[in-house]
Amino acid sequence: MYHIMKKILKMSLFLTFLAFWGVGNPAVAANAHRIVIDPAHGGADGGVKITEKINEKDLTLAIARVLYAELSREANIKVLLTRNEDKEVSAEKRREIINDHKPDFLISIHVNRGFAKNASGFELYYPGFGRDEKGGRKALQDLKPEKVKHINEAVRMAQLIQRNLDSIFPRQGRGLREADMPVFEGLSAPALVIEIGFASNPDERKKLLSEKTQVEIAQALSKSVKSFYR
Ligand SMILES: [Zn+2]
Numbered sequence: 001m002y003h004i005m006k007k008i009l010k011m012s013l014f015l016t017f018l019a020f021w022g023v024g025n026p027a028v029a030a031n032a033h034r035i036v037i038d039p040a041h042g043g044a045d046g047g048v049k050i051t052e053k054i055n056e057k058d059l060t061l062a063i064a065r066v067l068y069a070e071l072s073r074e075a076n077i078k079v080l081l082t083r084n085e086d087k088e089v090s091a092e093k094r095r096e097i098i099n100d101h102k103p104d105f106l107i108s109i110h111v112n113r114g115f116a117k118n119a120s121g122f123e124l125y126y127p128g129f130g131r132d133e134k135g136g137r138k139a140l141q142d143l144k145p146e147k148v149k150h151i152n153e154a155v156r157m158a159q160l161i162q163r164n165l166d167s168i169f170p171r172q173g174r175g176l177r178e179a180d181m182p183v184f185e186g187l188s189a190p191a192l193v194i195e196i197g198f199a200s201n202p203d204e205r206k207k208l209l210s211e212k213t214q215v216e217i218a219q220a221l222s223k224s225v226k227s228f229y230r
Pocket of ligand 1: 041
């Protein structure tokens with residue numbers, strides 16, 4: 001019994017590993033676009049508390065897993081999750097996983113919280129222009145061409161996401177901003193952090209907890225990524 005269990009455990013670990021690295025689809029092209037999906041928080045780092053038992057970390061993982069499954073079906077996309085279980089991943093480890101994968105795009109998923117109960121909708125952030133020696137925001141002409149390209153791509157993806165999420169959060173796109181997020185540090189790829197819905201808003205909390213909405217959010221993101229690479 002023990003031996004069999006061990007075998008099963010080994011097998012399931014192997015399968016988890018396969019799933020984690022997104023090689024489940026043998027048809028994935030060698031030159032496929034590499035997408036890293038980062039379900040924020042995990043383990044002891046729960047993020048925003050949503051209910052007594054559910055935290056932001058659970059929702060980000062639920063959405064990320066569906067998004068992963070959706071994108072894994074695409075032959076021109078190779079997809080990776082920074083975590084596929086409820087475990088804490090430090091900011092350094094996260095950056096290591098992301099950079100090791102040399103992503104063509106990083107999407108990090110969070111759930112928002114506001115001070116006001118009526119705050120609602122979704123927000124998108126892309127890596128900023130960076131700071132110059134005096135601590136001011138770098139000017140566009142001082143950016144390397146590659147950085148400008150990454151920002152342009154992030155903006156283009158953000159526009160697709162805004163359009164596709166609008167059916168779930170009608171007219172509640174709260175815009176696209178640049179921000180120095182820890183997950184962006186040292187990253188050389190287009191990237192977005194998406195803060196989906198407000199756990200502090202009772203209506204949105206209810207929505208976010210619904211499995212149906214989680215799937216719809218993931219599908220809206222997957223649709224955006226697919227049209228980006230079409
Ligand atoms: Zn968060």
